[in-house]
Amino acid sequence: MAVMRLLVTGFPAFLTARRNPSEILVRKLQTENWRPFENCRTDYAVLPMDYDETRKIIQGFFDDDPPDVVVHLGLAVSSSAIRLEKFAKNLVFPKDPAQQTRIEEAEEGDCGDVAADGAARLKATLPLEKVKQALLQNDIPCVISEDAGTYLCNFASYVTAYEIRRRSGKSLSGFIHIPFTTAERDILQYCAMEKASPYLMTPETLEQGIKTALQICAAEMQAVV
Numbered sequence: 001m002a003v004m005r006l007l008v009t010g011f012p013a014f015l016t017a018r019r020n021p022s023e024i025l026v027r028k029l030q031t032e033n034w035r036p037f038e039n040c041r042t043d044y045a046v047l048p049m050d051y052d053e054t055r056k057i058i059q060g061f062f063d064d065d066p067p068d069v070v071v072h073l074g075l076a077v078s079s080s081a082i083r084l085e086k087f088a089k090n091l092v093f094p095k096d097p098a099q100q101t102r103i104e105e106a107e108e109g110d111c112g113d114v115a116a117d118g119a120a121r122l123k124a125t126l127p128l129e130k131v132k133q134a135l136l137q138n139d140i141p142c143v144i145s146e147d148a149g150t151y152l153c154n155f156a157s158y159v160t161a162y163e164i165r166r167r168s169g170k171s172l173s174g175f176i177h178i179p180f181t182t183a184e185r186d187i188l189q190y191c192a193m194e195k196a197s198p199y200l201m202t203p204e205t206l207e208q209g210i211k212t213a214l215q216i217c218a219a220e221m222q223a224v225v
Helices: 021-032 051-061 128-137 152-166 182-191 203-222
Strands: 004-010 040-046 069-075 082-085 087-089 121-123 142-145 172-178
Touching: 004 021, 004 203, 021 040, 021 069, 021 172, 021 182, 021 203, 040 203, 051 152, 069 152, 069 203, 082 128, 082 152, 082 203, 087 152, 121 152, 128 142, 128 203, 152 172, 172 203
Parallel strands: 004 040, 004 069, 069 172, 082 142
Antiparallel strands: 082 172, 087 121
């Protein structure tokens, strides 16, 4: 049986989110050399809080040995559930990721395209419904979302989907937004404007949910390679 390659990414702390559970989880799984099954090579990366650098890194993933499955992880500050993003939009806001401007306050020139020749949105190819059902069966809050925002999370998802299509690749890709956990309780005061849900899952629950999601996504590709 051929060895398949899974790539999992996260993002570091940003703006008022002084700790990003996606980075913490990615680094933990990397340290443990975790993989969903024996013949699955799993690579991990933490993407920078920079549009141009993130684009270059993602493009580099597909230059020589393209991954079979790409799962991007990122923080959804106001969520209390794992959010499986169904679409990535061809929209960037704000153009400077260090800005904290809200999109309803955008002025002309604040927004841009991810790819000038790209479709308005691209659909994730991960088995989202299978993941959702598996997580709910294990009492892990999970929803399928149709709006990944306009920030770096959406950007990374769109760039990846765009590169796969541009290169006529067969890789599966998509984005999973994760919530804050009880480990971040002490920093929520800095995100009070955005954090609305009183529910926080534990880091262990989040890890279980993401591992389950990765296993299902890798198995989906394994069935066809």
